[in-house]
Amino acid sequence: MSLLNTLIPSINRTLARRGDDAANAAQTVAPAYEIKETADAYGLTVHLPGVNKDGLELTVEEGTFTVRGQRAWKQPSGWTTLYRESVDLPFELVLTHDNTIDADKIHAELADGVLRVSLPKAEAVKPRKITVS
Amino acid sequence: MRLVRYTYPIHRSPVSLLGGFARSPWAGLESEIDRLFTSTLADLGAPASELRFPVDLYEDKDNTYVRAELPGLRRDDIHVEVVDDYLTINATRKTKEGDREQSFAFNRSISLPAATRNDQITASYEQGVLTVTLPKKEEAKPRKITVNVN
Numbered sequence: 345m346s347l348l349n350t351l352i353p354s355i356n357r358t359l360a361r362r363g364d365d366a367a368n369a370a371q372t373v374a375p376a377y378e379i380k381e382t383a384d385a386y387g388l389t390v391h392l393p394g395v396n397k398d399g400l401e402l403t404v405e406e407g408t409f410t411v412r413g414q415r416a417w418k419q420p421s422g423w424t425t426l427y428r429e430s431v432d433l434p435f436e437l438v439l440t441h442d443n444t445i446d447a448d449k450i451h452a453e454l455a456d457g458v459l460r461v462s463l464p465k466a467e468a469v470k471p472r473k474i475t476v477s
Numbered sequence: 478m479r480l481v482r483y484t485y486p487i488h489r490s491p492v493s494l495l496g497g498f499a500r501s502p503w504a505g506l507e508s509e510i511d512r513l514f515t516s517t518l519a520d521l522g523a524p525a526s527e528l529r530f531p532v533d534l535y536e537d538k539d540n541t542y543v544r545a546e547l548p549g550l551r552r553d554d555i556h557v558e559v560v561d562d563y564l565t566i567n568a569t570r571k572t573k574e575g576d577r578e579q580s581f582a583f584n585r586s587i588s589l590p591a592a593t594r595n596d597q598i599t600a601s602y603e604q605g606v607l608t609v610t611l612p613k614k615e616e617a618k619p620r621k622i623t624v625n626v627n
Binding site: 391392393394395396416417419420422423424425426427428429430456457458 | 531532533534535536537538542544546547548549550590602604605606
């Protein structure tokens, strides 16, 4: 048994990770998202059902763009749960970019649980015509 | 154009097949095991993908409640029907992209645990979550039964 664990170290690693309480406290769910690219900008659509503006946080840092959403609804105390398919965990989406985004011009809207973000490309990266002399 | 759920990349380099440089013979198995754990456990509480959406069922003594996560829909595109003991949710998501219009239809039937008063059902759609409140019929509400001791 231990021979197997030494030969394939990822078995130990994954099992230990599951039982770790500190990691469980910060668990999040990845939302469904889609990225479309145009010549000027990237358009990001993220599905965040149950999140309103107060629970939403967008951060741009060194090479990553993070979307965090807290669900606003708390189950009223009189309700008995019969069947659950959704989870109460907050949403988190981390996207990496190679500094091609102009962070000052990011524009985002949240409506009906759908977040649409427009991330304009930095000037240097837009396609440019090069004239041949 | 569909919404893509993030999946972890699988690294499978062709070099390994030729027994290339210093890659552990177990690397392929390791990445498969990682993928198995993360994708299987990620499916619990997965967001609405393709044509399925998560539904929760609750009750209290007066009502049954159904919550469905359906972000990005117009209220006109959501139809809720109650027939006998089943609640059916039909929803269409229409997306316009330049000249093309695409439409996805969602459909789900849930069996209800208690008889409902169909004329008093209400539904609200907020932040992408549809909540249907179904008041229970009097005979379906919990009742106290007194036990007579002789």
